[in-house]
Amino acid sequence: MSALLEMRSITKTFPGVKALDEVELTVREGEIHALVGENGAGKSTLMKVLSGVYPAGSYDGEIHYDGQLAQFRDIADSERQGIIIIHQELALVPLLSIAENLFLGNEQARGGIINWQSTFQQTEKLLRKVGLKEAPSTLVDKLGVGKQQLVEIAKALSKEVRLLILDEPTAALSESDSQALLDLMLELKAEGVTCIIISHKLNEVRRVADSVTVIRDGTTVSTMDAKAQPITEAAIVRDMVGRDMAHRYPERERRAGDMLMEVSNWNVWHPEHSDRQVIRDATYNVRAGEVVGIAGLMGAGRTELAMSLFGKSYGRNISGEVRIRGQKADVSDVPKAIAAGLAYVTEDRKSLGLILEETIQRNVTLANLPGVSSAGILNENEETEVSERYRKAMNIRTPSVFQRVMNLSGGNQQKVVLSKWLFAQPDVLILDEPTRGIDVGAKFEIYGIINDLSAQGKGVLMISSEMPELLGMCDRIYVMNEGALVGELSAKDASQERIMSLIVTE
Amino acid sequence: MAMAETTDNEPTKSVTDYLKAHLREYGLLFALIAIMVFFQIMTQGTLLRAVNITNLLLQNSYIIIMALGMLIVIVSGNIDLSVGSVMGFVGALAAVMIVNHEIPILVAIAICIVCGGLIGAAQGYWVAYWKIPSFIVTLAGMLVFRGLSLLLLEGQSVGPFPREFQVIANGFVPDAFPAAIGQSLAPLFGARQVNVLALGTGIVAAAIILWIGMRKRARNRAYGIMDEPRSFFIARNAIVGVALIFIMYKLSTFRGLPNVLITMGVLTIIYAFLTEKTVLGRRVYALGGNQKAAKLSGIKTERLTFLAFVNMGILAAIAGLVFAARLNTATPKAGFALELDVIAAVFIGGASMSGGVGKIVGAVVGAFLMGVLNNGMSIMGIGIDYQQMIKGLVLLAAVIFDVYNKNKQG
Numbered sequence: 001m002s003a004l005l006e007m008r009s010i011t012k013t014f015p016g017v018k019a020l021d022e023v024e025l026t027v028r029e030g031e032i033h034a035l036v037g038e039n040g041a042g043k044s045t046l047m048k049v050l051s052g053v054y055p056a057g058s059y060d061g062e063i064h065y066d067g068q069l070a071q072f073r074d075i076a077d078s079e080r081q082g083i084i085i086i087h088q089e090l091a092l093v094p095l096l097s098i099a100e101n102l103f104l105g106n107e108q109a110r111g112g113i114i115n116w117q118s119t120f121q122q123t124e125k126l127l128r129k130v131g132l133k134e135a136p137s138t139l140v141d142k143l144g145v146g147k148q149q150l151v152e153i154a155k156a157l158s159k160e161v162r163l164l165i166l167d168e169p170t171a172a173l174s175e176s177d178s179q180a181l182l183d184l185m186l187e188l189k190a191e192g193v194t195c196i197i198i199s200h201k202l203n204e205v206r207r208v209a210d211s212v213t214v215i216r217d218g219t220t221v222s223t224m225d226a227k228a229q230p231i232t233e234a235a236i237v238r239d240m241v242g243r244d245m246a247h248r249y250p251e252r253e254r255r256a257g258d259m260l261m262e263v264s265n266w267n268v269w270h271p272e273h274s275d276r277q278v279i280r281d282a283t284y285n286v287r288a289g290e291v292v293g294i295a296g297l298m299g300a301g302r303t304e305l306a307m308s309l310f311g312k313s314y315g316r317n318i319s320g321e322v323r324i325r326g327q328k329a330d331v332s333d334v335p336k337a338i339a340a341g342l343a344y345v346t347e348d349r350k351s352l353g354l355i356l357e358e359t360i361q362r363n364v365t366l367a368n369l370p371g372v373s374s375a376g377i378l379n380e381n382e383e384t385e386v387s388e389r390y391r392k393a394m395n396i397r398t399p400s401v402f403q404r405v406m407n408l409s410g411g412n413q414q415k416v417v418l419s420k421w422l423f424a425q426p427d428v429l430i431l432d433e434p435t436r437g438i439d440v441g442a443k444f445e446i447y448g449i450i451n452d453l454s455a456q457g458k459g460v461l462m463i464s465s466e467m468p469e470l471l472g473m474c475d476r477i478y479v480m481n482e483g484a485l486v487g488e489l490s491a492k493d494a495s496q497e498r499i500m501s502l503i504v505t506e
Numbered sequence: 507m508a509m510a511e512t513t514d515n516e517p518t519k520s521v522t523d524y525l526k527a528h529l530r531e532y533g534l535l536f537a538l539i540a541i542m543v544f545f546q547i548m549t550q551g552t553l554l555r556a557v558n559i560t561n562l563l564l565q566n567s568y569i570i571i572m573a574l575g576m577l578i579v580i581v582s583g584n585i586d587l588s589v590g591s592v593m594g595f596v597g598a599l600a601a602v603m604i605v606n607h608e609i610p611i612l613v614a615i616a617i618c619i620v621c622g623g624l625i626g627a628a629q630g631y632w633v634a635y636w637k638i639p640s641f642i643v644t645l646a647g648m649l650v651f652r653g654l655s656l657l658l659l660e661g662q663s664v665g666p667f668p669r670e671f672q673v674i675a676n677g678f679v680p681d682a683f684p685a686a687i688g689q690s691l692a693p694l695f696g697a698r699q700v701n702v703l704a705l706g707t708g709i710v711a712a713a714i715i716l717w718i719g720m721r722k723r724a725r726n727r728a729y730g731i732m733d734e735p736r737s738f739f740i741a742r743n744a745i746v747g748v749a750l751i752f753i754m755y756k757l758s759t760f761r762g763l764p765n766v767l768i769t770m771g772v773l774t775i776i777y778a779f780l781t782e783k784t785v786l787g788r789r790v791y792a793l794g795g796n797q798k799a800a801k802l803s804g805i806k807t808e809r810l811t812f813l814a815f816v817n818m819g820i821l822a823a824i825a826g827l828v829f830a831a832r833l834n835t836a837t838p839k840a841g842f843a844l845e846l847d848v849i850a851a852v853f854i855g856g857a858s859m860s861g862g863v864g865k866i867v868g869a870v871v872g873a874f875l876m877g878v879l880n881n882g883m884s885i886m887g888i889g890i891d892y893q894q895m896i897k898g899l900v901l902l903a904a905v906i907f908d909v910y911n912k913n914k915q916g
Binding site for chain 1: 725728729730731783784785786788789791792795796798799800801802803804805806862863
């Protein structure tokens with residue numbers, strides 16, 4: 001197989017930062033090539049160079065595509081050559097139909113008048129190809145993330161794609177949707193489409209990739225070929241973080257203390273469909289120093305359980321009782337929930353957890369401004385000291401706390417969110433997908449922070465879609481399905497199989 | 507290699523970096539200076555004559571007062587289109603109470619301000635608790651209060667106001683120092699008279715600005731924040747200080763400190779402090795920056811939005827009183843389309859349409875910039891047609907400059 005794409009000593013500098021330093025990437029025709037690396041390693045920048053977001057001339061080095069020197073001026077230019085990138089944040093218009101989205105910018109039209117018949121026919125053909133059983137006239141709004149992902153791929157196929165780039169395609173997908181997507185990738189490969197996949201999920205990488213290129217700190221560390229020898233997750237992780245990681249979950253001394261939080265008979269109804277019960281009679285507790293997991297499939301109601309507890313931020317007609325240290329607690333709005341000792345780290349840190357335009361400092365103190373002020377007047381020196389303290393304690397990698405949060409990588413952003421909530425001095429932290437979209441190294445650091453919290457006697461309630469993570473971190477795991485807690489497992493009894501069987505037998 | 511180069515050039519790099527990061531603030535200041543110099547030349551020195559400076563302050567006082575409230579509304583992620591109408595309505599209310607019904611002035615003023623707050627509350631309620639877009643609520647308010655002014659005034663102008671009411675806008679602070687000092691100073695400047703209070707206020711204000719600036723520098727140094735290069739700091743403060751003292755000196759040779767200048771100055775200081783140094787202010791920025799994140803951080807976003815509108819109503823009422831006092835009459839047309847000047851001032855001052863960004867000082871400078879444009883063009887005898895077009899283009903240019911800067915940084 002010959003090389004479809006060769007990127008040779010690509011160097012890209014931004015003011016003050018060298019994002020890419022002589023990166024090499026060779027992708028053979030017809031293979032699935034995985035690009036892995038920690039967040040901020042330069043994977044996305046490299047793909048932006050490739051797709052023309054950073055036009056030729058704005059970087060050093062050469063791109064050879066299909067045997068020729070390629071100098072893309074913009075995305076349209078690279079798309080004409082069959083290079084199509086599907087971003088993590090999907091670029092679909094929610095209130096348009098699947099068919100309209102598929103041919104957006106590429107309308108099946110003559111003289112500006114759209115031929116709907118041909119549009120719908122072709123859409124149906126494409127949808128069949130990606131295995132999506134939806135009518136072409138369905139609004140994208142009505143589809144789940146997994147199906148939207150398939151629509152994006154169908155859109156790429158409509159443009160006669162030769163090199164498909166998928167940026168963390170399964171980050172927001174459930175297990176079964178992820179598997180379906182990976183199967184589709186293998187099918188496309190069989191049809192001759194070359195694919196670059198950026199992913200943090202190493203088991204998926206191992207499953208589909210023919211070769212793996214690891215990038216660290218803007219340079220190529222290694223390229224592994226699955227044909228030469230089987231690729232192991234350990235080898236990838238070693239190259240990603242630059243050291244062996246024998247244990248993916250740091251050790252913790254497990255000891256459950258006094259009862260911290262008890263929630264009983266928690267019921268929540270859907271905010272818009274008032275006849276739909278989202279949470280049914282959930283009763284659970286967290287002890288001091290305990291890390292308690294909540295397992296379940298997407299849509300089981302885990303986030304709804306957490307958000308309805310945290311100041312009734314979700315749902316209506318909420319009923320049930322919350323006791324903190326044995327005392328009945330009022331958590332009817334967010335300030336009261338915080339005062340009662342709760343903190344909620346949201347799964348969607350960009351739109352619900354952070355103010356991206358603001359500095360690290362201003363984000364860290366946001367949930368506890370009275371803590372850095374007297375009589376309503378801010379003490380900026382104290383504020384800086386507090387945020388500096390968290391920057392060091394959390395190892396937030398940034399030159400100063402006056403950096404804007406939007407310039408940080410996912411892992412560092414998550415540490416800012418955690419800092420914010422730790423500064424609010426909670427007793428119980430609810431962590432909703434705390435390591436989603438975060439690279440291996442930062443994940444390990446976040447696990448360390450969680451263990452520290454438990455050592456300090458805080459209670460941690462951890463929601464995660466990654467079962468190994470729950471099994472590795474938790475003392476106890478509640479299993480949730482369709483709004484109800486259907487089982488409770490202790491650390492030593494829990495296994496992926498037992499969790500799954502609790503979900504399916506219910 | 508590359509790394510070594512950057513460390514070698516550290517100082518120059520940090521100057522350009524700093525300039526890039528703060529281009530907007532310097533740009534605004536330089537634009538104001540450039541425009542003033544331009545009109546000073548084009549009007550053969552009329553622009554900076556004492557009487558014209560006084561006029562400029564009086565003419566723009568009500569816009570600046572409303573710009574303070576508008577900045578907060580815009581930072582919170584909303585907009586208020588009703589302020590011109592509310593201002594006119596409050597002026598009408600004052601006229602009807604004071605002129606027609608001879609209600610004591612202080613009582614009437616108190617009622618007007620409370621009324622402004624209630625109007626703000628009535629609009630803010632829908633925006634904050636019903637989540638109705640502020641554009642629509644205040645567009646409705648604009649029509650309603652325009653109509654109410656007409657109703658209240660029965661389509662007529664009502665005036666004149668008693669002397670004691672007029673002084674709100676047209677009065678001057680008497681010199682607190684013995685006249686002898688002023689008279690002995692006057693020959694020094696070749697002026698007929700010098701109001702020592704006005705001159706002294708200018709000097710003290712310049713000194714305080716310098717002191718605050720130096721304190722901030724010391725703090726920045728202590729915490730290693732990227733700091734303004736020394737030369738920039740000195741130049742900027744010299745320009746601001748000299749300009750301030752110069753303007754105050756000019757005022758002192760005329761009739762002294764206008765009452766509205768005191769009102770405006772005090773309000774500006776209060777709101778600058780409120781937005782930058784208090785928990786309340788910080789929360790407004792958080793609300794505008796990301797409402798959902800702010801709410802999940804325990805900020806009462808609804809109440810804060812509500813208060814932003816109440817505050818806007820109160821400031822619109824104050825502006826209405828100043829406006830009515832200045833014209834010495836209340837007309838149904840008062841405040842017509844004024845909301846656009848206020849909003850333009852805030853955006854020229856660097857606020858962002860999407861919320862979370864903007865400064866009080868920026869809004870005030872933005873308002874002055876528009877004011878100088880208006881005033882300069884009027885003196886030059888440029889018709890209202892061209893004036894409108896030029897003002898529109900200036901607003902567009904300022905916002906384009908913002909967006910361009912942001913893209914370049916991003």
